[in-house]
Amino acid sequence: MDIKKTVMAVLPEIPELEEVDFSKYSTPYWSVLAEFERSGRRGLVEFQRFVEENGEGTLVGRLLISILQYLLIRYRRYGEYSTVKPAVKIFITLKGWLNENGYEGDWLKILHSFIGYLVDMMPAIAEHEECDVANAYLTLIHSLTIEAEDTFTEEYYAELEEKASSNLRNLREKCGIDGETAKENGKGC
Known part of the structure; x- marks a missing residue:
């Protein structure tokens, strides 16, 4: 097969x-x-x-x-x-599928366990993709870190959000994209 x-x-x-x-x-x-x-x-x-x-x-x-x-x-x-x-697309697909099918608790376990991997991928996305595509992916990952930070009490998730926010700001600065991160704008997921 x-x-x-x-x-x-x-x-x-x-x-x-x-x-x-x-x-x-x-x-x-x-x-x-x-x-x-x-x-x-x-x-x-x-x-x-x-x-x-x-x-x-x-x-x-x-x-x-x-x-x-x-x-x-x-x-x-x-x-x-x-x-x-x-990986990013499957992560989001999984979020939708789990939440739509009544497995919200399982979604939180996935977010808790795997969001750090996506944050680690942000620099590679910024390096390999055109600015608009990279901005879309990094914005999405950043919004997921905000969700994790708002959901989990461990300091690790606040650090992930800071790292994701920094990656997103660096990309936007490099690409000349105006806009604040969702957290700076006062908006989360």
């Missing part, structure tokens, strides 16, 4: 996944993924319907977490920039 083709069948909404090396990706959900790919259906909504028909609705969230972890490991271990934009 071609894992990249299978992942793309579930997440065609994230075309950047085509650039990711999935040769080391391992998941206990192979059989379900293979069945879904053979079904000819495509997209996350169709995948959710497919697994719900088979009584495994929570598998969607577990699969998204599995892919997110793989992308973060590839970035952290090998410095593969190709994993960065898909």
Whole structure:
């Protein structure tokens, strides 16, 4: 089975996944993924319907977490920039899916555990992307750090917000983009 083709069948909404090396990706959900790919259906909504028909609705969230972890490991271990934009997109997709399906507590666990990885990716995004794209990604990550800082009491999250805010200000200064960060403007998520 071609894992990249299978992942793309579930997440065609994230075309950047085509650039990711999935040769080391391992998941206990192979059989379900293979069945879904053979079904000819495509997209996350169709995948959710497919697994719900088979009584495994929570598998969607577990699969998204599995892919997110793989992308973060590839970035952290090998410095593969190709994993960065898909990781951010899967993070946001996961936030939406968990909150829409009544797993708000699980979203908070994901935010608590993984927001630091996204903040670490900010300089690479600023370096590799055009100003408008970099600004969009960095603004999004910064807003997530505000959510984390507002939600969790540990000092670590205030430090992450400061780091994200600094990265965003540096990018905007470099690119000549006017605007304050959400926190400076008094607006959070």
